[in-house]
Amino acid sequence: MDKVYIPDIENAPRQTIVLEVDEFLSELTSLTAVQGHVTLVHQGNYLQVSTQAKTIVTLNCDRCLQQYNHRLAVDASEMIWLSAEVPEAEPGLEIEVTLDDPVEILFPQGDFSPEDWLYQQLSLQLPHRQLCDQNCEGLLEEAEKIEQPVDRRWAALESLKEQMQGN
Numbered sequence: 001m002d003k004v005y006i007p008d009i010e011n012a013p014r015q016t017i018v019l020e021v022d023e024f025l026s027e028l029t030s031l032t033a034v035q036g037h038v039t040l041v042h043q044g045n046y047l048q049v050s051t052q053a054k055t056i057v058t059l060n061c062d063r064c065l066q067q068y069n070h071r072l073a074v075d076a077s078e079m080i081w082l083s084a085e086v087p088e089a090e091p092g093l094e095i096e097v098t099l100d101d102p103v104e105i106l107f108p109q110g111d112f113s114p115e116d117w118l119y120q121q122l123s124l125q126l127p128h129r130q131l132c133d134q135n136c137e138g139l140l141e142e143a144e145k146i147e148q149p150v151d152r153r154w155a156a157l158e159s160l161k162e163q164m165q166g167n
């Protein structure tokens with residue numbers, strides 16, 4: 001995905017550029033191409049960037065360590081401030097505008113990288129806990145489940161034996 005020169009967004013009809021996406025991202029290993037769109041709207045002192053996109057990635061299950069396919073979908077929107085005070089040498093510099101809300105700031109005559117941004121948005125959607133299935137019992141639990149019923153039967157037999165010996 002090519003970088004977009006920010007003034008080109010301002011000069012576009014309705015200050016809007018819509019990028020159709022149907023490709024693999026260099027940073028993201030996905031099974032299928034990322035499909036969707038990224039919309040860039042120039043609002044004067046900020047860019048409104050939004051996306052709806054989806055792909056399928058292969059993840060490793062945290063419990064059973066097996067690989068599984070995960071559908072990744074993103075529906076996100078973000079404001080990116082434009083400020084001439086940001087040196088062009090430091091694009092994407094993050095500063096804190098309010099105490100708890102850091103925002104990205106770009107140089108108004110610089111480039112915006114829709115690919116990097118889309119990659120960040122998709123990465124945020126990756127599950128913290130990666131499970132092949134909500135009910136995945138993993139390797140250890142699986143082994144215990146097989147042994148337990150046998151153990152319980154033996155335990156019952158043992159207690160029966162004790163009772164008989166006791167009488």
Ligand SMILES: [Zn+2]
Pocket residue numbers: 061062063064065066131132133136137138
């Ligand atoms: Zn699993």
